[in-house]
Amino acid sequence: MALINLRPWREEQKAARQKQFVTNVAGAAIFAAVVVLGIGYYFDVQTERQQKRNQYLKVETAKLDRLRKDINDLKEKRGRLLDRLQAIHELQGNRPVIVRNFDELVRVLPDxxxxxxxxxxxxxxxxxxxxxxxxxxxxxxxxxxxxxxxxxxxxxxxxxxxxxxxxxxxxxxxxxxxxxxx
Incomplete structure (x- = not known):
């Protein structure tokens, strides 16, 4: 006796393959979306970290600029103080010279x-x-x-x-x- 399969097995197999295909496509789409979102999140995190680094560098650069300005001001003050100190030394050094000049003016004075x-x-x-x-x-x-x-x-x-x-x-x-x- 011949066995006749009355069930539509080819259609069932075709539907199962199509279901498998749709499942695979949906899984691949979900996986691709997760990968794209993960890469986007990674780039956002890296961008945010770089922006924080840049902000930190700007703050530190501003601090260094203020320090450099302070150093330049101190150098200028130091120069002025050295000039004043030099003038004081010259005055201190010339004090005996003035006395000697007056003394010499008296010595050279004839009667x-x-x-x-x-x-x-x-x-x-x-x-x-x-x-x-x-x-x-x-x-x-x-x-x-x-x-x-x-x-x-x-x-x-x-x-x-x-x-x-x-x-x-x-x-x-x-x-x-x-x-x-x-």
Missing amino acids: GIHYTSLTRRESVVSVTGLAKDNLEVSTLMRNLDQSHWFGEPNLSQVDSKQGLKNFRLTVKLEKPQAEAEE
Whole structure:
């Protein structure tokens, strides 16, 4: 006897394959969506981390810029303080020189001459005085020229008043070599 299968097995097999195909396609679509969402999430996390790093670098750069500005301000203050310190040292160093200059002005003064005015501007001293005759003025100029503390004098005016010679001369201040080396 022949067995006849009345069930539509081919249609059932076809429906099962189609169901399997749809299940596979849906699974692949779900897997692809999960992979795409996972990759998107990974990139979002990486982007957020990089933005946090960039923000941290901006904050640290701003701190460094402030520190650099502070350092530049401190360098500027240091320069000003060093300039002031140098000026103070020069004043302290020149204090004995001024005393020596006055002392030397008295030493070179010949008899018969009187100073009426002494003015100093930078490194030049202007001397105004009275003398009995021109010989005493020339002696004063020779004495100033021979002094280690003064340069060559320059006589600018000689007037006669009531038998006295009124004179004005300028002389440059100099430091002796031994003093300059110290």
